[in-house]
Amino acid sequence: xxxxxxxxxxxxxxxxxxxxxxxxxxxxxxxxVEVYESEIGPLLGAKVVARAWVDPGxxxxxxxDATAACxxxxxxxxxxxxxxxxxxxxxxHNVVVCTLCSCYPWPVLGIPPxxxxxPEYRARMVAEPRRxxxxxxxxxxxxxxxxxxxxxxxxxxxxxxxxxxxxxxxxDEERLAGVVxxxxxxxxxxx
Amino acid sequence: MGDMDGPHDLGGAPGFxxxxxxxxxxxxxxxxxxxxxxxxxxxxxxxxxxxxxxxHARERMPVEEYRSTGYFEQWLxxxxxxxxxxxxxxxxxxxxxxAEFLDEPGREVRGKDRPELFELFRDTLEFxxxxxxPAAPPRFAVGSxxxxxxxxxxGHTRLPAYVRGHVGVVRRVDxxxxxxxxxxxxxxxxxxxxxxxxxxxxxxxGKGDHEVLVDVWExxxxxxx
Numbered sequence: 400x401x402x403x404x405x406x407x408x409x410x411x412x413x414x415x416x417x418x419x420x421x422x423x424x425x426x427x428x429x430x431x432v433e434v435y436e437s438e439i440g441p442l443l444g445a446k447v448v449a450r451a452w453v454d455p456g457x458x459x460x461x462x463x464d465a466t467a468a469c470x471x472x473x474x475x476x477x478x479x480x481x482x483x484x485x486x487x488x489x490x491x492h493n494v495v496v497c498t499l500c501s502c503y504p505w506p507v508l509g510i511p512p513x514x515x516x517x518p519e520y521r522a523r524m525v526a527e528p529r530r531x532x533x534x535x536x537x538x539x540x541x542x543x544x545x546x547x548x549x550x551x552x553x554x555x556x557x558x559x560x561x562x563x564x565x566x567x568x569x570x571d572e573e574r575l576a577g578v579v580x581x582x583x584x585x586x587x588x589x590x
Numbered sequence: 591m592g593d594m595d596g597p598h599d600l601g602g603a604p605g606f607x608x609x610x611x612x613x614x615x616x617x618x619x620x621x622x623x624x625x626x627x628x629x630x631x632x633x634x635x636x637x638x639x640x641x642x643x644x645x646h647a648r649e650r651m652p653v654e655e656y657r658s659t660g661y662f663e664q665w666l667x668x669x670x671x672x673x674x675x676x677x678x679x680x681x682x683x684x685x686x687x688x689a690e691f692l693d694e695p696g697r698e699v700r701g702k703d704r705p706e707l708f709e710l711f712r713d714t715l716e717f718x719x720x721x722x723x724p725a726a727p728p729r730f731a732v733g734s735x736x737x738x739x740x741x742x743x744x745g746h747t748r749l750p751a752y753v754r755g756h757v758g759v760v761r762r763v764d765x766x767x768x769x770x771x772x773x774x775x776x777x778x779x780x781x782x783x784x785x786x787x788x789x790x791x792x793x794x795x796g797k798g799d800h801e802v803l804v805d806v807w808e809x810x811x812x813x814x815x
Contacts, residue, residue, distance in 0.1 A: 403620065406663065408691035410622045413669055414629055415699045416679050416687055422636060424704025428628035431635075431711055435627070436617065480718035481765070498601030498750050500645055501661070510627070512615050516661045518600055519609045525752065525802050526602040526795050535609040546800035550601065552748050553784045553805030554721060554767045582613060 440509035443474050444558055445579035447484075447507060449572045452563045461560070462486055469507060478505035479556050485549065486560045487586065492544050493559045494532065494586030496524040497551040504556035508581055515585065525550055536587040559586040596649040597656030602752040602795060623662040630665055635711045639672040641721075642774035646746040647671040723781035725766030728808070730785060734760040735814040738787075738806065746774035749810040753787075753802075756794050757814045761803060762786035769807055782808040 417423045447469055451458035461468035465482035469475050475482070482504055485493040497503065498521045503511040514520055523531050528546050533539040540546065549557045561583035567575060582588035600606075618624040634644065647668035648656075656664065674681040691697060730736055740755040748770050762785065769780040784807055791798030 403622070404692065404695060405688075406666065407620075407622045407695070408688045409666060409670070410625045410629070411691045411697075411699055412684055412687035413666075413673065413679070414625060415691075415701070416683060417629070417633070417673075418699060418701035420679075421702070421704075422638070422678070423629075423632045424707055425699060425701040426703040426705065427632045427707050427711075428625055430708045431631045432624050432628040434711075434715065476718045477715045478718075480720035481722070496601075498752075499598055499748060500648070510617055512613075512617070513619075513661070514609050514611045514615065517609060518603075518657065519606045521600040522603040522606040523609065526791070527798065528800055529798075531609060535611055547788075548800055548802045550750060550802060550804045552750055553764070553807065555764060555784075555786070555805050580613070587611070 435510050439505065441507075441579075441581035441584065442576070443509075444504075444507040444581070444584045445576040446472060447474060448560055448579045448584065449576035451484075451560055452575055453572050458560070465558075474506050476506050478503070479507055481554050481556060482507065483555045483557045484560050485547070485557060487562055487589070489562075490543070490545060491547060492540055492586065492589075493547045493549060493557075494524065494528055495549050495551060495557045495559065496521060498522070498525055499552055502551035502556060504558050507556075507558050508584060512581070524548060532587060536582070538588060558584045560584075561588075561590050564590045597651060597653040598645075598649045599751045601750045618662070622666075626662045626666045626669065629669060631711065632707070633669065633673070635714050636707070638678055639676055640773055641719075642746055642768075642770040643672055644668050645770070646774040647675075649746065721768040721779075722765045723768060723779060725781040725783055728763050728783040728785075730760050730763070730783075730808070730811065730813075732760055732763060736760060736785070736787060736811040737814040738804075739810055739812060743771060745771065747771050747810075749806060750804060752794055753789055753804050753806075756789055758787040758789040758804070760785050761788045764805070767807070769809070771807075771809075784808070785811065787811070 418425050451461050461484045465484040469482055487493055501511050501516040525548050528548050551557055583590050648664045673679045737757050738753040764784045766781045766783045769782050772778050772780045786803055786805055788801045788803050791800045
């Protein structure tokens, strides 16, 4: 018996007992997961960032009240009830972590990727971000760039607004959204 | 740094190697992980336990077990712990059912559909489940110098060990929220103001030129001056 077989049996046991009790439906689990697989993900955050790049008024609102600004685009809800957007510039670089678990702005970025949830990321990003960014994410930052690490330890859910890449001045919003990556909105990449 | 209270409190913990970064990692690496995620969302949608209980169930795992267990397996352990401890499911019935599925790995879960439950989840998804509550006016203001308390109470808390006893500066005053320390243990919501507090890495770890910003509840802080 492999570990995988045991894990599969443990999960089925819980689901089948909960369905038998009528607490959940036989259809419930798949329906919920499909929402996160098909509807919610970093494409939503990319829309927010692209809007901020083309609309200075929106950017100002986003940086002062991200929950309300994302709400203008119909983005918000579960695990993003209180959103905070922080801007990355030539002189300040923000990066987001959750050292205690895996808090992440779900309505903006979807559910977190494995590396974000990993013990290595949680342990090291707060203590040695310059080294982790350079060595593990290929993002060497100049000594003159101030690093701010945001540990999502309470209710605020953070994402970063990366700098708009050079040479995109005549791009429209939709094309801009296409270059915004999940990593750039967590602060482990620049564009 | 101070003693770690639980296996989950990893900020600054020594001994970890490189982050295995893969931008193309799938969200779930197997079907059972996918199911664990869905089961957790389904059972929290119908409030079988609260979020802080869920976290605390993971944090009670022994350190060796926590560290040798994958992320979604930790979630599975929390589900088993909460559903049996809270009396939703009987532990012996769970064990028996596991044995049955091990004997018949091809057997699928069958039963009645409940489309109305998915509608309830849709509402939670859209409107969220904010834990913001009214509370007394904030004790600290932007710019206040504050010290994170040295000692954590036993049980669930959201004050990372690495800032305990250190002085930081309030960068932002956020709303008041349900206190996890009591909510995890059915001791009430006790809402408190929360703050974004900046700590210097050099002060916390003796090296580094960055600032670490931590979000904390008011009772985790005392005036530093």
